[in-house]
Amino acid sequence: MVEEKTATTLVSADNLTCIREERILFDELSFDIQAGEIVQIEGPNGAGKTSLLRILAGLSRPYAGEAKYKGTDITRCRDEYNDDLLYLGHLAGVKSELTAEENLNFNLRISGYDDFETNQILAKVNLSGFEEALAGHLSAGQHRRTALARLWHTNCKVWLLDEPFTAIDKKGVEELEHLFLQHAQNGGCVIMTTHQDMSIIGDDILRKIRLDYRFI
Numbered sequence: 001m002v003e004e005k006t007a008t009t010l011v012s013a014d015n016l017t018c019i020r021e022e023r024i025l026f027d028e029l030s031f032d033i034q035a036g037e038i039v040q041i042e043g044p045n046g047a048g049k050t051s052l053l054r055i056l057a058g059l060s061r062p063y064a065g066e067a068k069y070k071g072t073d074i075t076r077c078r079d080e081y082n083d084d085l086l087y088l089g090h091l092a093g094v095k096s097e098l099t100a101e102e103n104l105n106f107n108l109r110i111s112g113y114d115d116f117e118t119n120q121i122l123a124k125v126n127l128s129g130f131e132e133a134l135a136g137h138l139s140a141g142q143h144r145r146t147a148l149a150r151l152w153h154t155n156c157k158v159w160l161l162d163e164p165f166t167a168i169d170k171k172g173v174e175e176l177e178h179l180f181l182q183h184a185q186n187g188g189c190v191i192m193t194t195h196q197d198m199s200i201i202g203d204d205i206l207r208k209i210r211l212d213y214r215f216i
């Protein structure tokens with residue numbers, strides 16, 4: 001029984017505590033996220049959602065507790081975890097001085113991919129005709145789509161996404177929801193923060209982890 005659970009657990013929080021500026025954002029937070037799950041970290045502004053995602057990504061350290069990948073502290077399996085992790089933060093690594101195509105090309109190459117058609121991937125995020133546009137000249141939604149494009153070409157199982165729907169129109173949100181469902185069905189997991197209501201991923205599918213801050 002225990003073996004079965006361990007086999008499908010991808011990401012775990014094991015008694016995570018995060019303190020910022022003398023404020024406990026979360027305390028002894030524990031959960032396991034299985035392959036096939038779509039998870040929303042929810043809570044008010046400042047509750048610690050981004051802080052939690054950054055800890056799960058290994059970008060910052062918790063005050064106490066461990067973030068784990070397949071049952072191992074992520075600091076002890078960093079190479080394997082990094083190979084399986086796609087993290088898209090607020091700023092999402094899009095450089096204004098590069099074109100949409102150059103940005104995607106760069107992001108896929110530093111992730112180790114060398115066999116892809118940037119134009120085909122950009123078409124999936126509705127950026128056909130904008131391949132040569134400087135990212136700094138794109139609209140907010142198009143800029144965000146440039147960052148999100150790499151979700152359409154990845155082998156990473158664990159997707160950690162900070163506000164993926166920001167500035168994305170209704171149709172784009174639905175397309176992303178379909179992609180998340182497909183990723184979960186293929187054995188991946190999606191862990192995201194969002195204040196956006198979803199229309200395709202219903203409450204029967206979506207798992208919510210709520211953060212509510214309190215003071216020391």
Ligand SMILES: Nc1ncnc2c1ncn2[C@@H]1O[C@H](COP(=O)(O)OP(=O)(O)OP(=O)(O)O)[C@@H](O)[C@H]1O
Nearest residue numbers: 020021025043044045046047048049050051052193
């Ligand atoms: N490196 C840091 N140093 C000091 N304080 C920080 C740091 N990172 C985050 N904080 C503080 O921790 C709190 C939680 O920030 P966080 O970005 O995790 O919240 P959030 O739940 O993602 O908020 P939002 O919904 O507004 O995006 C905020 O009050 C923030 O100012």
